[in-house]
Amino acid sequence: MTMAPESPLRPVTLADIAREAGTSASTASRALSGRGYVSESARDRLLAVADRLGYVPNASAQTLKKRRSRVVGVVLSALDNQFYAGLAAGIEQVLREANYQMVLVGDNSDPAEELAGVRTFIAMRTPGVIMTPVGADASRILLGHGAAVVEVDRRLSDEPCDAVVIDNERGGREATMHLVGQGHRRIALLGVDTDWTTDAGRLNGYRTALKNSGIPFDRRLVASIPVRALDTEARIEALLDSASPTAFFAANNELAERAWHVLRRRGLRIPTDISLVGFDDVPWMVMVDPPITVVDQPTLELGRSAARLLLRRLNGGPTLAPAVEVLQPHLVIRGSTGFPRA
Amino acid sequence: MTMAPESPLRPVTLADIAREAGTSASTASRALSGRGYVSESARDRLLAVADRLGYVPNASAQTLKKRRSRVVGVVLSALDNQFYAGLAAGIEQVLREANYQMVLVGDNSDPAEELAGVRTFIAMRTPGVIMTPVGADASRILLGHGAAVVEVDRRLSDEPCDAVVIDNERGGREATMHLVGQGHRRIALLGVDTDWTTDAGRLNGYRTALKNSGIPFDRRLVASIPVRALDTEARIEALLDSASPTAFFAANNELAERAWHVLRRRGLRIPTDISLVGFDDVPWMVMVDPPITVVDQPTLELGRSAARLLLRRLNGGPTLAPAVEVLQPHLVIRGSTGFPRA
DNA sequence: CTGTTAGCGCGTTCAG
DNA sequence: CTGAACGCGCTAACAG
Numbered sequence: 093m094t095m096a097p098e099s100p101l102r103p104v105t106l107a108d109i110a111r112e113a114g115t116s117a118s119t120a121s122r123a124l125s126g127r128g129y130v131s132e133s134a135r136d137r138l139l140a141v142a143d144r145l146g147y148v149p150n151a152s153a154q155t156l157k158k159r160r161s162r163v164v165g166v167v168l169s170a171l172d173n174q175f176y177a178g179l180a181a182g183i184e185q186v187l188r189e190a191n192y193q194m195v196l197v198g199d200n201s202d203p204a205e206e207l208a209g210v211r212t213f214i215a216m217r218t219p220g221v222i223m224t225p226v227g228a229d230a231s232r233i234l235l236g237h238g239a240a241v242v243e244v245d246r247r248l249s250d251e252p253c254d255a256v257v258i259d260n261e262r263g264g265r266e267a268t269m270h271l272v273g274q275g276h277r278r279i280a281l282l283g284v285d286t287d288w289t290t291d292a293g294r295l296n297g298y299r300t301a302l303k304n305s306g307i308p309f310d311r312r313l314v315a316s317i318p319v320r321a322l323d324t325e326a327r328i329e330a331l332l333d334s335a336s337p338t339a340f341f342a343a344n345n346e347l348a349e350r351a352w353h354v355l356r357r358r359g360l361r362i363p364t365d366i367s368l369v370g371f372d373d374v375p376w377m378v379m380v381d382p383p384i385t386v387v388d389q390p391t392l393e394l395g396r397s398a399a400r401l402l403l404r405r406l407n408g409g410p411t412l413a414p415a416v417e418v419l420q421p422h423l424v425i426r427g428s429t430g431f432p433r434a
Numbered sequence: 435m436t437m438a439p440e441s442p443l444r445p446v447t448l449a450d451i452a453r454e455a456g457t458s459a460s461t462a463s464r465a466l467s468g469r470g471y472v473s474e475s476a477r478d479r480l481l482a483v484a485d486r487l488g489y490v491p492n493a494s495a496q497t498l499k500k501r502r503s504r505v506v507g508v509v510l511s512a513l514d515n516q517f518y519a520g521l522a523a524g525i526e527q528v529l530r531e532a533n534y535q536m537v538l539v540g541d542n543s544d545p546a547e548e549l550a551g552v553r554t555f556i557a558m559r560t561p562g563v564i565m566t567p568v569g570a571d572a573s574r575i576l577l578g579h580g581a582a583v584v585e586v587d588r589r590l591s592d593e594p595c596d597a598v599v600i601d602n603e604r605g606g607r608e609a610t611m612h613l614v615g616q617g618h619r620r621i622a623l624l625g626v627d628t629d630w631t632t633d634a635g636r637l638n639g640y641r642t643a644l645k646n647s648g649i650p651f652d653r654r655l656v657a658s659i660p661v662r663a664l665d666t667e668a669r670i671e672a673l674l675d676s677a678s679p680t681a682f683f684a685a686n687n688e689l690a691e692r693a694w695h696v697l698r699r700r701g702l703r704i705p706t707d708i709s710l711v712g713f714d715d716v717p718w719m720v721m722v723d724p725p726i727t728v729v730d731q732p733t734l735e736l737g738r739s740a741a742r743l744l745l746r747r748l749n750g751g752p753t754l755a756p757a758v759e760v761l762q763p764h765l766v767i768r769g770s771t772g773f774p775r776a
Numbered sequence: 777c778t779g780t781t782a783g784c785g786c787g788t789t790c791a792g
Numbered sequence: 793c794t795g796a797a798c799g800c801g802c803t804a805a806c807a808g
Contacts, residue, residue, distance in 0.1 A: 156786075184513075195505075237488075448803095460780080460802095463804095470803095471777050492800090494802095779807090787799100789796105
């Protein structure tokens, strides 16, 4: 709570403050950490000196000694996507309350970058990490090194581990049912070309809805677009041309945005010419005209739950049975969906 | 590059791999770090064992020994704002290339949280930190502890330190001149209630433009809205009612969004009834109708430059003269600005 | 080229 | 209640 130390050159250590206060380093350690017996007077003196000198414990030394650090790692796919940003915000909220530090690293949905991040976390002896997995190796390696891991948003690990996800199947089903209910039969699904459970679930929901409605599944109506593809919009246009859908169901906020741009560029009116429903409600969706019908998901809560799960495991130890929480999405009907033209 | 270790319980150490390979720990260290002489055969053996055992160096031990870690701290105001997200992305890009690790922490534009973040960074013996400062103390303390700091986007420290900012005065001036050129005389400025140089600069530009145009400055036309205020839109509405402006100049992307919502709720047509120009181009601005005229800033490059500056200082040492880079914004004219109604 | 020695800063025994 | 001693894992001398 006070000023910088006199000597900027050498960081002040426990020994420094012990010497200054006329005690041993052990006593200083006990006083500052609050563990163990220390006389009232010694404690006061030590605290005062520490404050005056601007003492900050060397986290490396502490971690080395205790063999466990107080930072939890978080690896997310795309820091600049509002969805992941929301996750991060939720995670940080509860971590902060528990006096843990969050360190964030981004892989760009690239397994190699993810592995690099994981590697630094195990190097830091991070007790646990929260991640939106992109490759199956990451979790396994982490687990193998004794770190707790909770997967959030999607699951990928074969290993049993804590996870919090949303009911993607239901989300996909409700979106599709809504469209079907309006008379659509040629519904295009814009998804991501991965083995992520998010997209698999949404696709399942889509297929279920179709089946329940007696509409045959047509694979030409589903696009699997690589994450971060440069030609995303071109692919969407191609789908538009080749399969002539009357509605788009975009499985994430980015694809919804891309699809929206394509439709506008083509001069297609929403929903008169074509309907659009997104997945994951983000601010622009109520700013455009018409506003976008969307499957909303509790993004912040997803992050908060993940952090809570991690905390629970950190306290409970590895013997706890893995928990997986499933949160519910819900359909928000707005103006971008309507009856298809005759 | 290989599997997890056999024994998940105890992390494998340098001593482990040395023993396994029949050498001393020093030799193992030299082999794995690549520094110092090691025979070809020993090196190969060591590398193989390390790989087989899934060795990952203990970062805490390394940092403790070398008294300096390889992670640079980044503290940003709002992880969920696209502007800051862009900064983070830029920073990470160049840091990654230089083989540094970025750890991100967010203060919520709250000096206390900022201080907490700073504290953990100095505890981690981070060689440097990049920050969008919110309080003046943070940089000073960091500097006092021997860490390099570069301020990005805005400056706040009295201490001389590296920084990269944009020419806010010019941005504010151009935006205002544009509006004036269209005949506006009652231009409201929506800014933030802080001592940030960003807002001060934009305000200066605004005043300069007014003065150059012979339009008297009217303080009732400028709103100073606290960051993260809950009643932001109410304040904007109040300004609308009390000062009857014909144009809004919102000094950041969030205020632009809020203002846009207010205008729509009021049923005001843009630009027929009122014009709107934003600062910081974000995706929704081209999605709404009409698209928003905005002062665009090189966000990613801002981050990249900051990281480059930090790297320069990390290599160059504290004797280098502080550098401050100024990047240029530019006005993008779109449909949200036009002649005021008679 | 290699092993031995020493110490980074801290927390934790264990005697006093 | 306190201090001395030790070691966490790693790297940097320094001899050999």
